[in-house]
Amino acid sequence: MKQEVRFMDNQRLAHIATEVRKNIIKAVTAAKSGHPGGSLSATDILVTLYFDVMRIDPKNPKWKDRDRFVLSKGHAAPALYAVLAERGYFAKEELMRLRQVGSILQGHPDMKSTPGVDMTTGSLGQGLSAANGMALAAKLDKKDYRVYVMLGDGEIQEGMVWEAAMSAAHYRLDNLTAFLDYNQLQIDGANDLVMTIKPVADKWRAFGWNVLEIDGHDYDQIKSAVEKAKATKGKPTMVIAHTVKGKGVSFMENQVGWHGSAPNEEQMKKALTELGD
Numbered sequence: 001m002k003q004e005v006r007f008m009d010n011q012r013l014a015h016i017a018t019e020v021r022k023n024i025i026k027a028v029t030a031a032k033s034g035h036p037g038g039s040l041s042a043t044d045i046l047v048t049l050y051f052d053v054m055r056i057d058p059k060n061p062k063w064k065d066r067d068r069f070v071l072s073k074g075h076a077a078p079a080l081y082a083v084l085a086e087r088g089y090f091a092k093e094e095l096m097r098l099r100q101v102g103s104i105l106q107g108h109p110d111m112k113s114t115p116g117v118d119m120t121t122g123s124l125g126q127g128l129s130a131a132n133g134m135a136l137a138a139k140l141d142k143k144d145y146r147v148y149v150m151l152g153d154g155e156i157q158e159g160m161v162w163e164a165a166m167s168a169a170h171y172r173l174d175n176l177t178a179f180l181d182y183n184q185l186q187i188d189g190a191n192d193l194v195m196t197i198k199p200v201a202d203k204w205r206a207f208g209w210n211v212l213e214i215d216g217h218d219y220d221q222i223k224s225a226v227e228k229a230k231a232t233k234g235k236p237t238m239v240i241a242h243t244v245k246g247k248g249v250s251f252m253e254n255q256v257g258w259h260g261s262a263p264n265e266e267q268m269k270k271a272l273t274e275l276g277d
Helices: 010-031 036-053 074-087 094-096 125-142 159-170 189-194 199-205 218-229 263-275
Strands: 068-073 147-152 176-182 209-215 237-242
Touching: 010 074, 010 094, 010 263, 036 147, 036 218, 068 074, 068 125, 068 176, 074 094, 074 159, 094 147, 125 159, 147 159, 159 237, 176 218, 189 209, 199 209, 199 237, 209 218, 209 263
Parallel strands: 068 147, 147 176, 176 237, 209 237
Antiparallel strands: none
């Protein structure tokens, strides 16, 4: 099986990202719970990966030679679900059943229930270790698939992340690319006030990683980072993506209160109007 060649232009990616953002807002509103802020900040990276970068087949989610993606910041599941639905893994109608009993779309990703989810996540700090295992398996099996993982900036306060960072460098996992959704806010406030993670780039370099910094809402920069990661041999790549929490909805942008709060109907309508619905 060969990869479907898409090579999406940025205008098309932006259109898809807008649809994804609309569906994030609708799903979280319907569920009356969820995490819109970090889902919206992660959207452009996820859209670029799933529509322009990754070798995948929505009709065969468990294809052995597919590229893998791990959403280590599992609370941003609404973004992943909306992207998977847009890509054709399941019907968009399922998004309106987010967090309902019996739904395939629970509050955190579940690889046994949701088509397209490669790893069950939610307990912060664990996703990079899982991604390491996938990337190491590819090396041992002499497979050419690549592994992508997204971490939250508050998440990298977890010690387990740094154990995994050390391990990935030790095993020279150059088929592993991590994205840090660096919106600088977490559930209790700004990273710098809760537990500073700076200097972010220097820390990852010190752990033996190739480090890139980009605007996480610029499609050209996202694509370029992926290509640079592919060209880097002998070490994993960390892409520090500077993003805006709540991106795309003015009253949610850079507001920590929207980390884990669902909009009401009026707020949903206002958000959707801003997004052009």
